[in-house]
Amino acid sequence: MTRIGIIGSGQLGWMMILEGKKLGDEYYVLGGDRSDPASRIADRHFPYEDYRKFVDECDLVTYEFEHVNAEALEYASSKDKLRPGIEPIRLKRDRSLEKEFLRSGNFPIPRYETAGSLPELARIRKEFGRCVIKTAAGGYDGKGQYFLKDGDPLPDGLPEQKYVVEEFVDYQHEASIIISRSTRGEISAHVPSYNLNLNGILINSFAPSEDNGMFEISRKLVQSLNYTGVMGIEFFIVDGKPFINEFAPRVHNTGHHTLMGSSISQFEQHVRAISGLPVGTPELLRPSGIVNIIGTELNNIKKISILKVGGTQIYWYGKSEVRRKRKMGHVNCISDSREGISVKLGQVMAIVYGNDLAKFI
């Protein structure tokens, strides 16, 4: 029996526990509220200030989110218990470091430049024309991102900080891969998915997508980081060629489809990878997809309608409050064909959002 610590108390930790529990381990959760999704099913919950005790009592520590809890992450790392390690977190804390790491490793990424000040940002932005400006620190789910057309002025009121300016990529679609590397050195990946994002937030996704070379790039990435665990890597596909948008050193929203119709979920894969167990090669048993439920409740009529679609499952995270842009749950579906999945995703989208998607996101 292993005591697995999770830093963070949200839905990713919740699903990690639901999926990992079968192996008989104990799960301790650090931070957030006792009523948060992961805390409620953990064997123990530690308030954030007790992070040393939490780390000391765990055999190994992982995290469901990399943008907070610096002291806890570093303390776990200093005790050699943190998996994945601290290096990918360091890169994710500053988007310019992530970009620099990828560029210096010759990974395919969109052209970018780092701006250390607002005047520098203004200068670089002009060179790029149509572009995306991203704050170097703390961006996720579309936060701190600004899409500018050629000639657009800089948004008003940008604070003085570090930014990354990226060329605008006119991609055919977004795709991602969930890759894992175990403590035993095994590397394998789930079948890649297509992703649909709106305002930087994932709306729905489905597998299989073509590989387009994503696996090889991803294999090289986890190896070069000496990485342990599951990593979600997002790509832009341009003329059939993949460019890394960003990576997430953890289980990832675009891997939720693996909860249904796969031989193993990304969550169990992660638990196995970090705890010294064989991970094997995940198999996609059926075309499979998800719809995120964002910014809205799910009343009983909607719940019933979704399950009536057939080959569907609902994950409702049990968060205390509905907020705009907040991920409240998701719906999994499987089908015999990719066409069938597209139809089901459309049906579920219509049930969840009606014609009002923009209202919730």
Place this chain on the structure above:
Amino acid sequence: MTRIGIIGSGQLGWMMILEGKKLGDEYYVLGGDRSDPASRIADRHFPYEDYRKFVDECDLVTYEFEHVNAEALEYASSKDKLRPGIEPIRLKRDRSLEKEFLRSGNFPIPRYETAGSLPELARIRKEFGRCVIKTAAGGYDGKGQYFLKDGDPLPDGLPEQKYVVEEFVDYQHEASIIISRSTRGEISAHVPSYNLNLNGILINSFAPSEDNGMFEISRKLVQSLNYTGVMGIEFFIVDGKPFINEFAPRVHNTGHHTLMGSSISQFEQHVRAISGLPVGTPELLRPSGIVNIIGTELNNIKKISILKVGGTQIYWYGKSEVRRKRKMGHVNCISDSREGISVKLGQVMAIVYGNDLAKFI
């Protein structure tokens, strides 16, 4: 959000919670120890003496085991919260009532007679020749069952109580079906499985097996009981014809294979059926089987060996103590073919039990 009460704290309740939690409901567990499998992940645990409070605070109550907790079951029934209802429990408390119900409904069952006393038992037993004697009360997992060859004397020290004497059925194999009927009246079933029992305890099972008419019989059975929830029905297959051995008014060990390679597990199916949600028709995505881990620990070397087989998952129930005949966990496996499943079951059996199966069971 529904508050679902489970009477009983063992592995069936544990898996019901792990599988049902995705829907966002709360689970309250009654009875047993706080450290029991289901209690440890429940939202709340009630000691048995608080059964009225437990029932009062739940929206609906189900059970993972039908042979105990009579007052709680009856109190939940009196409050109209018990699903499945009290009638199948009444039949299961006295095997002669179960048999009588099945015979009077013209369900195919082996020939049997009820003996109300030891002298009557001796007389009937002689008429039957080779037969099985079963205590009418409390028998499960092979307890209270005696296999007698023609001419064998009655076992020594049988207590004065009611018995059922059954003809010995020379079956080709045992099979079972997991059928469900929802509060909405939908009836559907998982693909049937082959089962291998030893001393009345399930060792392994796999799906698909041929239907052989089991679904129609099972459909009639749940309808005639006006049943709600999942029911496991065990059959003897003789010359391709099914005879009901017994039914279990709950999720069942022979349905554990549905945890992997199925579109929905029996546990989620049960939760949906009793809580007014659509159940749909379960689909078997791959041939799928389980090996029970009985009476033995699983050290790390065995754990790794099992997962290295590939297409395998381990459910370890986390019981406090290993005892002979005690179900400690199980292994799921999927494969592309029935032959592949047989090979994997054999590999897993060898890892778990070596040559010493009889020592543990």
